[in-house]
Amino acid sequence: MILDGRHALVTGGSRGIGAAIAAALAGAGARVSVLGRDRAALDAVAARAGGIAVTADVTDGMALEAAIAEAEAGVGPVDILVNSAGAAETAKFTASDDDLWERMIALNLIGVVLATRRVLPGMLERGWGRVISVASTAGLKGYAYASAYSAAKHGVIGLTRSLALETARSGVTVNAVCPGYTDTDLVRDSVARLAQRTGKPAEALVAEMVAGNPQRRLIEPEEVARTVVWLADPASGAMTGQAIAVAGGEIM
Structure with missing residues (x-):
């Protein structure tokens, strides 16, 4: 159990990639908490992972703060943060409005900033931690008709690389996985x-x-999840600042 006893918090953990990550981390021995908005779905994922569920919208800083505090009260300080909450909307750039851009940036980038800002100081104080964000191949190469989503995911990768430099000698690693x-x-x-x-x-x-x-x-969600477990492994300490494509060999 390579993650035995470590608290892994997964945002966007109610379904899809987030749910697969929660299951994989639990299988590696982590104590898992899942965070999202759909309480019923979160409870089901938490039950399968033997963990707990907390509810919040990751774009709401106060609600997110309270939910993470609840998770830490139940499981302990967050050792592994997986930023998996996100969504994609498509539109031609000239047809996209301010609201679409605000939604995509808030959910896919600002939510990552808020969650990371909440748990990173504790990781630095304890001298160990893993911050792993689910970005996208859209954050590596861009896709037509997804400019807002692509811009947000590029932001996640830029944030990952910058934080990895800031924390390089701290025992904390910061990485992103980029599914196709x-x-x-x-x-x-x-x-x-x-x-x-x-x-x-x-x-x-x-x-x-x-x-x-x-x-x-x-790509299968479990393939992304296994990459996350590898990055969370204490033996993967040299892996930081990376944006790893899980995309079947797609050229970026």
Whole structure:
């Protein structure tokens, strides 16, 4: 159990990649808390991971502060923070409005800043910690019709690299994982909406999504989760400031 007894807090832990990460960390021995907005779904994930659930919107600083304090009261100081909360909205740049940009930046970038700012001082004081953020291949190369999302994920990677430099000799590592298109309910819902709007078969739409992936498939959430566990491993102390693509060989 490489993470035996360490408290891992996973934001966006109610489903998809976040839920898979929570399960994988628990399987590696971590004591897990999951944070998000859907209490029923969080409770189910926490039950499977043998952990606890706390509710907050990661863009609400006061609510996030209270939820993290609740998690620490129940499990102990956060040793491993996984910033997995996020969402993607698509629109042509010239058709995107201020509200879309504010939503994407707040959820995908500011939420990472707020959670990290809350737990990092304790990690530095104790001389050990792991901050791992779920970014995206969109943060490495960009995608058309996803400029706000891509800009936010580029921001996450920039933040990761800067914090890694600031904490390089502290015992804390800061990394990002960058999944390609992943087999989650968010992607399946997006495909269903596109199929309804365009009349194209879902299989054809998925094929278009993964065309840049040499393996020509969706990434499994568990593949992302295993990368997170590796980065959280105490033996991975030299891994910091990295943005690791989990994308089937897609060239960035």
